[in-house]
Structure formats: C-alpha cells, structure tokens
Amino acid sequence: MLRRAAESELAAGRIDNAAALSRDALVRSPFDVRALRVLGLTEARARREDAADDILTLAGNWSLRDDPTHAWLVERRLRRGDYASSFAHADTLVRRREDIQPQVFQLFTLAAAEDPQRSLPVVARLLAADPPWRTAYLASLNHTPQGLQVAANLALLLEAGRTPFTNDELQRLYSALNHVGGIGSIQTVRGRLNRPPLDTAVTNGGFDETDHPGPFQWRLYEKAGIVAEIVADDLRPSNPALRVDYDGYATGTIVEQLTYLTPGSYRFTAVVRSETGSPPARLAWTLSCATGGGDKASIPTGISGAAANTWVNLSGRFEVPAACTAQWLRLETRADDRRTPSSVWFDQIAISPVG
Template sequence: MSLLAGGLVGAALAFMATQSIQAGRSAPALAAALWPLNADAFAHRAAYQLQGKITAENLAKAQNDALWALRLEPGNVVAARAMATVALNNGDEARARRWLVNSERKSRRDLPTQLILIEFAVQHGDVKGALVHYDRALRSNRQSAAILLPVLIPALDDPAIRAEVIRLLAAKPDWRANFLLQLIGTSRSADTIYDIVRTAGLRPSDPLELERLQGAIQRLVALGSYDQARKLVPTHDARLIRNPGFEATNDYPPFDWQIVADGDLAGVIEPGETASRGNVLHVEAANDRKGAVARQFLTLGAGHYQLKFVSGGNGRADGNPEIVLSCDGTKREILRAVVAAGEAARRNALRFEVPSDCRAQWLAIEGRSSLAEGGGRPWLDEFELVRL
C-alpha cells in the first residue's frame, strides 16, 4: 500500500514552490509587498515560505500570510492548502485534514492538495480513497501524470490496487490512453499488463486503441508470457499459422506476419498471377542482400510437425528463398530449407521436430539475392502447419 504514496508530500511541496514562484513572477515576497490587497500574492508567499528547512519562524509567517489571504479571499485554495501544511508541520493531522478538505471543496484542480490527500489515504490503508484522489488529479491537472504515473504503475503489482484501478478505467477517464502507454512501456509485470489491458475494453477499430493493444501483445511476448499475449489477440485462429494465405491484414504481430520492406530486401503481398490464387507473398532481394522478409511468432509444443506451402515464380538456379524455424531467444535453428526452384506452382512439405526446451519459435521466410539476371520473381502461398 505504501507504494501508492512514494513521497507524494515531498512532490507536493516541490510543486508548490514552483507554482509560487510562477505566481509571483520571480519573487513571491516582493509580489505581496507591492500588492498588499491581493490574496494570491499572500497565499503564494505563504506556500513559498514552507519550502526547504522549516523553522518555527517560517511556520508563523506562513500562517499569518495564509490567514490574511483567506480574509481577503475566503475561497483561496492556495492559502487553505498552506494552512494545512502548517498544521502538518505542527503535528496536527486532524486540523491539516480539515484544511485540505476545505481546499478541495473550493477546487479539485489544486495538485498539491490532491497529492497530500493521497498520502493521507495511504497512511490509513485506504486504497479506494487514495485512488479517488489519483483520478481527480489526473483528470484535472496535466502536470500530474509525470508525478503520479511513475508511482502508480509499480504499485499495480499489488492485486488489490490493480482491481481498484481496473474499476476506475471502466469509466474510460481521459488519462487512460497515456496511462496505458506508460504501463505497457515500463511495467515488468506480465500479470499487471495482461489484467489491465484485458479489462480495458480496447477497440481495435480505433487506431490509437489498436496501437495500445499491439504494444501490450508485443510487450508480453518480450516478457516471455506467451499465453497471455496470445489471449489478448481478439481474432481467434485455431490454425497453427495465422493468415496462411496472406489474405487478411496482419494487425497483431508477432502472432501475425511481420513483413519487411527495406529497399533491396522486402516481402510484398499482392495478387498472384491468377484470380483463383488470391494474394501471395513475393520474396524480393537484390544487391547481395539476404535476410528475413516475413516472420511469424509460434508457440508450438514439443513434437513432430510438417510444414506445407505452395511456391512458384522462381526459375533461378541460385538465390532461392529459404524457410527457417528457430527457437525464440536463441539462434538455434530446428529447420532450414531452400525452396525448390520452379516457375509453376508446386506444393512443398517439410518435416521437423520441436525439442522440449524450445518454448516458442520464429518462422521466417528469407530472401537471397541472385547472381543471375532475370529468372522470375519467387512467391509463396498457402502455408499449413500440422502436428504429426
């Protein structure tokens, strides 16, 4: 639970100092002296005096300034918050809480007030209360995300906190997109990423939400949580190879095809020579280039398999495409085969074995440039993977 606080009172005080300097242009004390009937000037001078080393003299001055500001403007949020800070430094938490509640009633946009209220809730074991103030701060102040999200995201490893945040996200607050981006990019907990994204109600029809979903899938794969990553893919495909005929869009890499387009080395999906053929993957490599033009991530269990596919368009004696299957995380290959030459469509079948210590695999189609001129344009289609 203490993870939800993470020194937010300190962050609040630092923010107050910056805010006070900005409010007084450069010197809050000078601003108050030059404008003695302005409540904001005295309120910010009070807040500014509560920075750094706190002394009895500073507390007294801050309290006098804050009270004067409240006389001039009873609804001054900064002054009410300064009074709460004075009470905190005097060890009177009950009085500080009353001032903070008063401050929040006047405006929920005051970030330091929300930060201190979060810390109060955390100290009393009130997860829901702390997250209410997280939500209010994130909704009302753009600067809050830089302070709060680095504290909130590690705290989500606690299932109780995670459940409450999931409840907040169900309302689709405007901070959700930024939160998900930071969560996916920084969290090292696969369970946290999976639980949050699974329940976030992301719509693949929305380009931004599709991007978040893709990022979560790829992050879970990188963390080695393959089953959770696959469960986030909204389109179920019982086949061992997704989009085997290149007819659909590849929206969910690495479980869908990752197509390379790198100048002299590229995989190009386009219609085949006949209408009945549909789309095919053309393998293009030139100028001594060699490497993968398409890859797909697989999670095959240990055992024997057969990979079938159709090839054609290749009349060259060299530079034929290759099919490579390797274990994820290592360079160990369990299959490498050169696609047989031939202009006409032909069916191919390759057998291989997945060892028990190869939890996941990369299926790659590699292109190789040819020394010969001409010789057609190799293509592949109709992949099928069966367990024997």
C-alpha cells in the same frame, strides 16, 4: 494580496500568520482555492490532519489544477491505505504535468508490486479510462523485472475490459519479456491472454488479419534486392497475399514470425504463384529453434512444372526435436552468383501435426 501574503508566510514557516491571513482572504473571497489550500496546509502543520483533510479535499474538488493540494491528498490517502482516492488525485497530477510522471509512475508500480491485491485493480481502472499518460506508464514498466510483472498482471486485468492492451502495447511487453526472461516468459503471458490464440500454429497465415501482436505476426524485411509487401492479389482482388520481388542475388530473411510447436512431426503447407522470372529455386521456407541448437528444416518453394501466374500447392514435412520449445518460421533467400530478378506470391501458410 492577503492570499499572496498567506502563501509567503507559509513558505517562511510562520504557520499562525499564514492561517490568520488565509482566513482573512477567505472572508473577502470565499472561493479562493489557493487561500483555502494555505488554510488546509496550516491545519496539517498544526497536526490537525482530519481538519486539514476536509479543507484540502474541498480545495481539490474546487480545482483540478491546484498541484500542492492534490500532492498532499495523494500522500495523506496513501498513508491511510486508500489507494483509490490517492491514485485518483495522482491521476489528476500526471494528466497535467509530465515532469512529475516518473515519481508518480514509481508510486503506482511500487504499490502494485508490494500490495497487488488492493492496488493493482485501482491502477487497472485508471488505465481503463485511457488517460493521456497510459502509453508512457506502460513503457516505463518494461525496463525492470518488477515492472514487467506488474505489466503482465495489468494486461490480464485489462483484457476482459473495454480497453485491453493494444497490439503495440502487447508487442512491446513481449519484446521486453524476451529480453529479460527469454522465449518461455513470452509463452507464459501469451498462454494466459490467448493473444494470439494458442491453437493457431501460424498467425495470419492468410495475410488478412492485422489484429495480432508481434513477434507472433509477420515481420517483413526490406533491403537492396528484396522487397516484401502484403497487397491484394491481382488475380483475386478481394484476397490479400504476400508478394516478394527478389533479384536472385541478395541474401537474408524476407519475412518471419515466432511460433510454438510441441515436439513431433509436422506438415508445412502453402500456395505459391510465380509472377515473373523463376523465383522458387531461389527461396525457401525454414523453421529453426528460437533458443538455438537443432537442425533447421527447409522447404524449397519450387514446384516442378508449375505454370506461370497459377496458384499451386506447396507442401513439406519436418520434425520438431524435444529440446526445441519455440521456433522461428522464416522465408529466406537462396542466392545465386548472378542477378535473376523475379516476383512470387505466397498465401494460406499453415502448419499442422502429421497424423
């Protein structure tokens, strides 16, 4: 009852009464966290902030669930430039309360943008612990140029640790960078992270690697008349490959991924197998500039005289012009005026410089 009275007096601004009542409450119940918090806040209102800091630090250590205590400590430590302690108390708050996440996230981002040398490592350490708010915070960074810069720096800091950006987190970052700064922004961050490795022109060309983020990973499309899936090869069950069912009439992209090739001559290679029908004449691998402009290179998938259900080599040559800094590699349809259902397999997709 004394503690509730002390809280009421503090809320009414009667500081001396609140201090006296909270001390009486603590005499009777020395471990009453809320009474201790009221006492600490009365010291702060009386401008005895060092004493308030000692008292409220004790209250915060006693209870991780006392929000007013941790909120005061966040502000106090931040004014003193102690990011580690301030953000640790902020972490305590956002683990429990989703309603205050936007304000705390803004605090993290503003500090990381304006004082990156001191605050970014602190935010990275919090994220490295994989807190329940990590996904929400990283998603919040993808909406502004300032947030994207912070997200890119955090990705670099976390990459060498035990909890680097997941493929989903990195894919969302790449997508946001593309929306704000274009293809070049993605390449800058990818180059520093080396995810996926820069020395690979086609990511997951064997369809057996899942640990890569989009858009540098195969994106499969499905629509009426087109079904694409990565499944075990029925002739070699230990080997996954791309299987396409196509009705010969629908139009569209079947699979795609983004790649970065420097200007010059290249050779596209793959292996292909017709399972049913005659799909090669109706499909083609294409390479087009992601930034627009330039001619689209097209490599038909048909192999003259190839036997059914036999893997055969596919090859084609193309040029990347000087103004084309990034490219989309796609498998596209070449529709006929009537339906001719067929099934085809692809594997070992690769691009290599000529010479």
